[in-house]
Structure formats: structure tokens, C-alpha cells
Amino acid sequence: MGGELVNRLPVSEGETAKADSPLHYPKFHEVEGYYIALGMTYEQFWDGDATMVRAYRKAHEIKKDLDNERAWLQGMYIYEALCDVSPLFNMNSKRGTKAHPYRTSPYEFKKPVVTVEDETNEQKEQMNKMLEKMNVFARLHNKKFAERGGEKNG
Amino acid sequence: MASKRLIIEANGTTYTLEFTRRTVEQMERQGFVIRDMGKSPMTSLPTLFRGAFLAHHRTVQRDVIDEIFAALPDKDGLFDKLAEMYVEPIEALMADPEEDKGNVKWEANW
Numbered sequence: 517m518g519g520e521l522v523n524r525l526p527v528s529e530g531e532t533a534k535a536d537s538p539l540h541y542p543k544f545h546e547v548e549g550y551y552i553a554l555g556m557t558y559e560q561f562w563d564g565d566a567t568m569v570r571a572y573r574k575a576h577e578i579k580k581d582l583d584n585e586r587a588w589l590q591g592m593y594i595y596e597a598l599c600d601v602s603p604l605f606n607m608n609s610k611r612g613t614k615a616h617p618y619r620t621s622p623y624e625f626k627k628p629v630v631t632v633e634d635e636t637n638e639q640k641e642q643m644n645k646m647l648e649k650m651n652v653f654a655r656l657h658n659k660k661f662a663e664r665g666g667e668k669n670g
Numbered sequence: 671m672a673s674k675r676l677i678i679e680a681n682g683t684t685y686t687l688e689f690t691r692r693t694v695e696q697m698e699r700q701g702f703v704i705r706d707m708g709k710s711p712m713t714s715l716p717t718l719f720r721g722a723f724l725a726h727h728r729t730v731q732r733d734v735i736d737e738i739f740a741a742l743p744d745k746d747g748l749f750d751k752l753a754e755m756y757v758e759p760i761e762a763l764m765a766d767p768e769e770d771k772g773n774v775k776w777e778a779n780w
Contacts, residue, residue, distance in 0.1 A: 538705045540760045541695035547763055562692040563725070566673040566759035570766060 592623070673762075674755045676722065680738045685730075687722035687752075691759045697721045704756055715745065718752045 544562075551561050554572045561569070600616040603609055676687040702721065707714040719739045723730055742748060 538703045539698045541691075541698045543760075543763065544691045544695060563690050566688075566690055567671055567762045569762050570671075573766070 589623075674751075674758055676751055676755065678738060678742070680741070685723065685738070686726045687719075687755070688725045689722060689756050689759055690725050693721060693724040694756065694759050696724060704753070707753065711749070715749055715752070718756060719748070722752060722755065 548558075548561055551569055551572060552558060554576050556564075556568065556572050597618055600618050602615075603613050604615050606613070673688060678685045678687060697717070702714070702717055707718070716736065716739055720732065720735050723735055
């Protein structure tokens with residue numbers, strides 16, 4: 517992930533010769549701008565916790581995913597809006613054709629909150645229903661059994 | 671995870687030893703090459719030790735650091751830890767450690 521990003525940074529001339537160099541600080545200068553672009557301060561990069569760069573790379577990945585999701589959502593709205601106005605662009609539509617009204621509220625993403633109590637109540641209800649069914653089944657079975665027994669005995 | 675640090679208590683003072691990208695650069699500019707440590711450990715180890723003071727205790731005198739170094743036990747262990755600390759600012763720029771790829775484990779019985 518991050519390593520790839522770092523490796524994908526622009527390669528300067530003489531890079532192949534540098535690759536064999538035992539010195540690391542030229543690499544620091546190469547990637548410094550990249551991390552500052554990710555939001556690190558100059559001091560954080562040079563004097564701060566050396567592992568902070570990992571968190572910034574991870575955050576960058578998350579931001580990219582969020583941006584992607586946002587763009588996808590925007591695409592959904594645009595698509596829906598186009599569908600709504602599409603009757604107006606139909607050459608064969610009758611005079612006076614109106615566009616479908618655009619949605620009045622955004623998509624609902626919140627899931628209904630199920631509390632633990634609700635869940636247990638629901639489970640209890642299901643259990644009671646099952647028990648009831650089993651009782652009915654047992655009663656019918658017993659009845660049939662008794663009838664057959666009665667027939668044989670009679 | 672925070673970067674690796676070494677805490678040393680000497681003469682009533684607590685020293686936090688750490689390497690940052692700036693101190694690694696400074697050491698390399700002064701001629702220190704981690705790759706060559708194996709060739710001359712007798713001189714490299716004290717240099718590395720001194721370099722670890724640069725991040726948080728830049729003003730501490732060299733003779734004080736050398737004194738602390740001389741008094742420290744387990745130089746082999748110290749060498750390993752300092753080398754790990756030194757490469758951390760470099761390694762952090764490389765690929766992240768592989769994440770757990772699945773439900774596969776192994777174990778040895780000795």
C-alpha cells in the first residue's frame with residue numbers, strides 16, 4: 517500500500533545509481549513533499565515520531581475510499597435526476613409532459629437501531645411461537661396415538 | 671504504534687533515546703553508514719549510541735554520553751536495539767507489514 521505509493525514517486529535522474537547508495541537521507545528528501553501533501557507538517561516528518569508516516573498513509577487510503585464513496589453517491593443522485601427529467605427529452609412525448617419530481621429528501625442511510633432489549637424480546641416472542649407450535653403438534657400427535665390405540669384396543 | 675525508544679537512567683537523569691529522520695540524516699552526513707557497522711563495531715556502536723541522544727538531548731556533552739555508554743551492561747543487546755531504532759525511520763517509509771492473510775497458523779512443539 518504505502519510502500520507502493522512511495523515507490524511510485526517520481527524517479528529522478530541517476531536513481532539507479534542512488535539505489536545502491538548506503539545513504540538513506542536522500543530518500544527522505546524525495547518523499548518529504550509527498551508526506552507534507554498528505555497533511556504532515558515539516559516538523560512531524562523530520563523531528564516527530566518516525567512511525568507517524570504509516571498513520572498518514574493509512575489515513576490517506578481511508579480518505580480515498582471515502583471520496584470514492586462520495587463520488588459514487590453523487591453519481592447516484594445525478595443518475596436519478598436524469599431519469600426524472602428524461603420524459604422531457606423524449607422526442608415522442610406528448611405536449612405538456614412533465615418531469616418526475618426530484619426526490620424531496622436524501623437517501624436514508626441510518627439503519628433502525630435495535631437495542632439489546634428489543635432483540636431479546638423478539639427472540640422470546642419467536643421462542644414462544646415455536647413452543648406453541650410444538651404444543652399443538654404434540655397434542656395432535658397424542659390425540660392420533662390415543663385414537664389408534666383406542667381402535668386397536670376396541 | 672509509536673516509534674521505538676530506549677529509556678536510560680543515569681546519574682539521576684532520565685534520557686530518552688530515539689532516532690528521527692533528521693538525526694539519521696545528520697549521522698549519515700557525518701559519515702555514519704549503518705551497512706558498515708559490522709566492519710567496525712568498536713567505533714560504530716559508540717557513534718550510534720551518541721546519535722541516539724541527538725533527538726531529545728542534543729546538548730548533552732560527548733564525554734557524559736561516553737561515560738553512560740561505558741557503564742551500560744549487555745552491549746550486544748544494546749547494539750541490536752540501537753540498530754532496530756536506527757532503521758525504523760527508514761523502514762516506516764517502506765511497505766506496511768503484511769496483514770493477517772487468513773485463518774492459517776503454525777506452531778512448533780519444541
